[in-house]
Amino acid sequence: MASLLMAASMPLLPAIRLALDRSRARAAKSFRGIVAWALRLLRGRTCAKDTHAFVFSQCIHGNAASVLETFDIHAGMHASAAVGPLIGQALDEVVQRVRPSQMLELGTHCGYSSVRLLRLLPPDGRLLTVEQDPAVADLGEEIIMVAGFRHSQFQVLTGSSGETIPTLRKFLEPAPGASDTFNLVLMDHDPQQYLVDLLALESQGLLCPSGCTIVLIIRNQKDKSLEEVRELIRTRPDCYTIKSQVHGMVELFFQKPSAQSQ
Missing domain, CATH: 3.40.50.150 (Vaccinia Virus protein VP39)
Structure with a gap:
């Protein structure tokens, strides 16, 4: 009986293997997407904290032109979003x-x-x-x-x-x-x-x-x-x-x- 089942399933092995490969590929792609999103989020948060600290401490409060100028000064020294x-x-x-x-x-x-x-x-x-x-x-x-x-x-x-x-x-x-x-x-x-x-x-x-x-x-x-x-x-x-x-x-x-x- 076991040998009959084995013989019957042999033609299906390539399809099963292909399905498994595709499933693993989709899972890997999804995982890479999640990791990339998390890294972008972390980099964006770090950039925002650094930029905020510089602008807040260096600009003239209540002056929109000064805030923009301070942003530009910071961007000239550091990567900025x-x-x-x-x-x-x-x-x-x-x-x-x-x-x-x-x-x-x-x-x-x-x-x-x-x-x-x-x-x-x-x-x-x-x-x-x-x-x-x-x-x-x-x-x-x-x-x-x-x-x-x-x-x-x-x-x-x-x-x-x-x-x-x-x-x-x-x-x-x-x-x-x-x-x-x-x-x-x-x-x-x-x-x-x-x-x-x-x-x-x-x-x-x-x-x-x-x-x-x-x-x-x-x-x-x-x-x-x-x-x-x-x-x-x-x-x-x-x-x-x-x-x-x-x-x-x-x-x-x-x-x-x-x-x-x-």
């Missing part, structure tokens, strides 16, 4: 042109871009910024307040972008007569989430239908995430267009077709 002055200036031009009343930032880091954005928002403008790491979110929030901004002007939300986006509408506080949507979105978190989060924001109705500017920070021009976004634009040119691409920053524009035809 901040976008830096080149991208920062390009971002300034976008904000001054769009003049958003409601803005979303995905990826607070240590508050550098938050400070840049807040100093250019109109008096009734407001920023929601999302940071996955609670420790980094606390450091970023403190730097934003050191720069002189109040909680009535901004709010730091802790959690992953995927978890937070469906809850964003309840945090919006538009000015009277304004839309409860975002005029401008800055993505500077995990590039692999850019396309997923962009589509989630659209499906949740959080992008202003008459026009929303989306800024993507692309530090690696060969990153597949940029090609994914370009593919979206190619397949939906009636909704999305690329307005500019400079200094590792890609500016997109979203507008609903119905709004375009009006």
Whole structure:
């Protein structure tokens, strides 16, 4: 009986071996992904702590320009997750042109871009910024307040972008007569989430239908995430267009077709 079972199972051995190999490969890939995510989180937290300590001790409190200058001094001496002055200036031009009343930032880091954005928002403008790491979110929030901004002007939300986006509408506080949507979105978190989060924001109705500017920070021009976004634009040119691409920053524009035809 045993010999019969052995003989019957022999033709299945290659398939069983292939299935086991694939299972081990998937498990190894998943494990490597978890390790890489943990290392990125640890490096980001260490970078944020070092940056926070330097900026907090060296800047003039209550002075947003001094906070940004101190960030740039630190970035000149150490690796930094901040976008830096080149991208920062390009971002300034976008904000001054769009003049958003409601803005979303995905990826607070240590508050550098938050400070840049807040100093250019109109008096009734407001920023929601999302940071996955609670420790980094606390450091970023403190730097934003050191720069002189109040909680009535901004709010730091802790959690992953995927978890937070469906809850964003309840945090919006538009000015009277304004839309409860975002005029401008800055993505500077995990590039692999850019396309997923962009589509989630659209499906949740959080992008202003008459026009929303989306800024993507692309530090690696060969990153597949940029090609994914370009593919979206190619397949939906009636909704999305690329307005500019400079200094590792890609500016997109979203507008609903119905709004375009009006």
